[in-house]
Amino acid sequence: MDFMKLLTPRPGLRVLITGGASGIGLAIAKAFVSTGARVHVCDVDAKAIDAASTVSPAISGTRADVANKDDVKRVFEDVRRELGGLDVLINNAGIAGPTGGIDAIDSGEWEQTIDVNLNSQYYFSREAVPMLREATDGGVIVFMSSVAGRLGYGFRTPYAATKWAVVGLAKSLAIELGPDNIRVNAVQPGIVKGPRMEGVIAARAKQLGIPYEEMEKQYLAKISLRRMVTQEEVAASVLYLSSPAGSAISGQALSVCGNVETL
Structure with missing residues (x-):
């Protein structure tokens, strides 16, 4: 058995x-x-989309507010035109x-968080499922959760x-769509290095009235x-999760976090 082939998504996958x-x-x-997929991205930042499209001709994009149902429909119009179908949806x-x-x-900030982080994932899944049912080797949905989706915060x-x-x-x-050969999983990143996490740490440090460096040490501990x-x-x-090696995995929440013990 060619295990390296199992670990790589098949070339030509159509990914949103x-x-x-x-x-x-x-x-x-x-x-x-890098595996030969064709990728369509959507983002609220038009400049970021332009920059992403220069990475590879295999990347196309749509500027969209994921919490806006009309924008979501427009994304899928572009997906049909650019990709001709869909094999994988990454709700990121x-x-x-x-x-x-x-x-x-x-309350407005609360509602905005619900709209972007949860409602959008419903909007995209609803539009994607009819296309994923037609995927040759079965469809894949990956929801981006967080280690904060298994711990109190x-x-x-x-x-x-x-x-x-x-x-x-x-x-x-995963239960609902399994009979349609659509696998559904969630990924739970932990503290991910980058500007977004730096902002989170800075906000928490300000809230607690301590230096950024001390707050960062507390997170890493x-x-x-x-x-x-x-x-x-x-x-x-x-x-x-999108490769043949993950073909029997569905309904799981995979923490990629270095084992965050508490938040």
């Missing part, structure tokens, strides 16, 4: 990645392109949401609530491996 023009999403896009788009006590969080309640909900959505859709994970490590887990 939400929030795919930067950060983890772009790392996932690059990973799929998300925001950090506000930092603060439950009695201090603005004080002062980040909107974010944690959505990431727990995403796991429930993934596990439920909660990780068994005592380091942040990289975007590429998260992307590799998505490739695995």
Whole structure:
């Protein structure tokens, strides 16, 4: 048996990645392109999409607000035109949401976090499923949750609530869509090295009134491996779930976090 072939998604996969023009999403896009996939990304940042499209001619893009149902429909019009179908949906788009006590969080920020982190994943899944049913080797959906989707996260309640909900959505859709040969899983990144995490740490440090460096040390002390994970490590887990090696895996929440012990 050729195990290396099993570990690589088949060339020619048609992949849609939400929030795919930067950060983890772009790392996932690059990973799929390296295997011969054709990738369409959507992102709220038009400049980021332009930059992503220069990475490879195999990447196309649509500027869209993932929480806007009309924008979502427009994304799928572009997917049909650019890719001619869909094999893999990566529901990656998300925001950090506000930092603060439950009695201090603005209701508008709460609702925005729900809209972007949870409702958008429903909108995209709803549009994608009819296309994924037609995928030659079966369809794949990967929801991007978080380690905050398996642990409590004080002062980040909107974010944690959505990431727990995403796991429930993934596990439920795995049951619902399994008979259609569509596999559904969630990935739970931990503390991912990059500008977004730096912003989260800075906001928490400000909330607690301590220096950034001290806050960062506290975050790392909660990780068994005592380091942040990289975007590429998260992307590799998505490739695995989309490869023949992951063909029997569905309904799972895979933590890629170095074993975050507590938040």
